[in-house]
Amino acid sequence: MGKKSIILLFHGTSNYDDSREMYANIIKKFENEFKDFHITDAYSSSAIRKMILNEEIFPTIESRLKELKNKNIEKIYISPIVILQNKDYSKGFHTTTKFKKDFSVIKYGESSLSTPEDYDNIVSIIKKEFHKNDYTYLFVGHGGKHHSNSAYGMLGYKLYLENESYITMTFAKGIGINEIKNKLIKLNKKILIVPILISKSFHYKNEISKDIVNQIKELGLESEVMDRTFGEWDLFLELCINKTKKLINN
Incomplete structure (x- = not known):
């Protein structure tokens, strides 16, 4: 061998x-x-x-x-x-x-996140983990100028088709808080922020745990950050x- x-x-x-x-x-x-x-x-x-x-x-x-x-x-x-x-x-x-x-x-x-099967598999495991009706689940990816960041849009669409309480955004260029705030306000539930990150990076501690939490607070909504990353x-x-x-x- x-x-x-x-x-x-x-x-x-x-x-x-x-x-x-x-x-x-x-x-x-x-x-x-x-x-x-x-x-x-x-x-x-x-x-x-x-x-x-x-x-x-x-x-x-x-x-x-x-x-x-x-x-x-x-x-x-x-x-x-x-x-x-x-x-x-x-x-x-x-x-x-x-x-x-x-x-x-x-x-x-x-x-x-590469093939259509990958998106279906990610959605499948998310359904198993996040299913409480009293939460909105906010999945947060990096975003940015590179074309690969369009994957967050595909994932977000697949998730939203599965459950209207699944919302996706990015903290860099891509899908910002202004584009999803009306949905968050309409759902009017406590928000669990789920980082689409492998590790507890600088971004986890700053853009997600501070910036996005504060943005949600300004909308008059309560949130918490999931303490586990994908890794x-x-x-x-x-x-x-x-x-x-x-x-x-x-």
Whole structure:
């Protein structure tokens, strides 16, 4: 069969100490599921790496691939534990092309929101978790200028078709509070803010837990922030594991 490795590709976070346990837990889950694979990690964000100034904490895909090449690993499967196929995701993909001759197999997986099936799967696990009639559920993603952020619009539409108490917004460019405030006011329920983030990042602590909470308060509504991100959510990690199995077997 040859030596095989799965690289778990994370974005990275400036709040590493708060997320260290989360990363370790995800790696452990993959080790338990893929016992005949060498499991390691890599991080896609160059911006985060510049903040941390320590590549040992957030190794690049390139450094991991060089390391695995030296260990005589033959088959590589890169499993992105990220929401979108953004700029950093694309850079990672292009990095792998330099190593095609170094491994008998090197495959680069899809992000969590890539295919129509992905949206259906995310909606399915959200339905299992969030179903109290006395709440409005506000799902908050990053947003931004990159075209991949349109995925939040697709997810929001799918969720709203399922349940009118499922509302989606972004804290950067995309779907702002002014575009959803009338729906929130009309529903007139307590709002549970659900971060569409992998880790408890700077954005979790600031844009979500402070800025959006204050914006909702100004609407005269009560809110609370879910204390788990997607990286701490077992149902989401099961989806990541299943996507990795498909990557390996297809």
